Amino acid sequence: MGRKGDLLELIDSAPIGLRSLSGSIWKWTHHERARRAIEDMSRNANPSVAHFGFGGPSGETSDEHLSFWLDLPGQWRIQSDHRIDLKAGDKRWVGGVAQVTQVDAETSSFDETELGIFIRPGAHLLGMLRFEDPVDEEIAGRRGWRSAASAELSRPAFRAVAHLGVRLGGVDHTFWFDVETGIVLRHVGTVDNEPCAITELKDLAFNQPVSEEISRTALPPATKVVRQIDHLIGMAEMRGVDLTGVDRTDLGAVQAAFSNMMQPHLPQAEARKELQRSKHIPVGEPPEDEVAARTSIEDAYLHFGERDETGESLVNVQAGEGLAAPLQEASRRVPGAPEGDVRLVVDDIKFLRPDEAVVWFSLEVNGNRLGMVNGREGRALLVNHRWLIERATLVDLIGFAGVSVP
Numbered sequence: 001m002g003r004k005g006d007l008l009e010l011i012d013s014a015p016i017g018l019r020s021l022s023g024s025i026w027k028w029t030h031h032e033r034a035r036r037a038i039e040d041m042s043r044n045a046n047p048s049v050a051h052f053g054f055g056g057p058s059g060e061t062s063d064e065h066l067s068f069w070l071d072l073p074g075q076w077r078i079q080s081d082h083r084i085d086l087k088a089g090d091k092r093w094v095g096g097v098a099q100v101t102q103v104d105a106e107t108s109s110f111d112e113t114e115l116g117i118f119i120r121p122g123a124h125l126l127g128m129l130r131f132e133d134p135v136d137e138e139i140a141g142r143r144g145w146r147s148a149a150s151a152e153l154s155r156p157a158f159r160a161v162a163h164l165g166v167r168l169g170g171v172d173h174t175f176w177f178d179v180e181t182g183i184v185l186r187h188v189g190t191v192d193n194e195p196c197a198i199t200e201l202k203d204l205a206f207n208q209p210v211s212e213e214i215s216r217t218a219l220p221p222a223t224k225v226v227r228q229i230d231h232l233i234g235m236a237e238m239r240g241v242d243l244t245g246v247d248r249t250d251l252g253a254v255q256a257a258f259s260n261m262m263q264p265h266l267p268q269a270e271a272r273k274e275l276q277r278s279k280h281i282p283v284g285e286p287p288e289d290e291v292a293a294r295t296s297i298e299d300a301y302l303h304f305g306e307r308d309e310t311g312e313s314l315v316n317v318q319a320g321e322g323l324a325a326p327l328q329e330a331s332r333r334v335p336g337a338p339e340g341d342v343r344l345v346v347d348d349i350k351f352l353r354p355d356e357a358v359v360w361f362s363l364e365v366n367g368n369r370l371g372m373v374n375g376r377e378g379r380a381l382l383v384n385h386r387w388l389i390e391r392a393t394l395v396d397l398i399g400f401a402g403v404s405v406p
Contacts, residue, residue, distance in 0.1 A: 004134070011122045020072065021072075033194055036191050072119075139178075145179055170195075171191045296386070300317075301346050303316050334370065361375075361376055363376075
């Protein structure tokens with residue numbers, strides 16, 4: 001397989017044999033270079049990336065030290081003197097020591113945490129970065145592999161690459177992987193060959209009891225707890241978002257109002273839908289039974305991963321031969337997807353002729369829409385009296401996860 005193949009397999013399998021982990025994180029940031037890296041990435045990606053910032057005076061650096069206790073897969077405590085991310089039992093709190101937001105623990109993913117990329121690198125790095133052959137190098141008293149990596153700038157999913165670069169810090173990267181477990185022990189992000197972000201895991205204790213450390217004194221006594229929806233309403237009101245007529249008990253409705261205000265260059269949801277539909281001109285009549293056709297298309301998208309008896313073809317995809325394995329590999333790279341409920345939900349359909357339709361769809365993982373695949377445009381085709389997902393639509397979706405289809 002070769003050393004690079006062994007490295008990719010290690011990354012994909014991480015964390016190998018890891019049940020619990022405790023230690024500390026050291027984070028160093030050079031603010032001016034970090035901003036420069038964001039600007040470089042945003043030139044080729046979503047312009048909204050440029051709104052992210054590391055804060056702090058221009059040209060200066062900052063250090064942060066955090067302690068953590070992880071009881072995989074679903075309990076953790078990550079905190080410094082100023083902030084905390086805690087999931088214990090059926091509750092999760094995120095925020096500063098003085099005030100935290102209580103979020104829905106059922107939909108909280110470890111991949112979203114400070115440590116998600118480092119403990120489960122395969123779900124984040126593979127397909128996004130191009131790795132060089134690893135070099136043996138001991139780190140923190142453990143056998144490690146060091147490998148340089150750079151962004152796949154030519155990939156169609158470069159927006160995801162840019163987001164990864166912002167989250168890690170840097171345009172180019174060097175990783176030190178623990179050979180035994182596959183987790184990242186150290187990362188250095190650079191821009192123009194200068195370091196702009198460094199993260200190291202230190203004082204590590206593998207597979208030792210940590211549950212008591214996670215749950216004891218869950219939050220400091222003086223910490224104020226705010227519900228997620230109340231926190232969002234407060235932010236909306238502070239920024240002047242008009243919540244007139246918005247159901248303040250519906251998190252999705254408040255998020256939509258907030259999003260519409262924060263992105264004024266985009267039309268409102270209904271207007272945007274009509275704008276999308278107007279770009280497609282029918283070249284024939286719709287199906288005779290349009291209701292039945294819509295139901296059939298929705299069913300095909302909902303069961304997009306259903307296989308035939310060979311296990312190699314997708315039965316609800318036009319020319320679905322050989323797509324089962326790439327789809328499975330792509331699913332492994334979506335946070336929460338391997339173990340969770342993954343669905344393609346149809347948002348809208350417009351028939352172009354009796355046997356073809358434009359379909360706008362979204363990907364949901366455990367009931368939460370994935371931002372990168374929300375309202376995505378695809379096709380459905382009538383083949384042998386059955387409505388199927390167009391092959392190119394699914395191949396494009398698989399490619400979004402960094403998996404190519406031969």
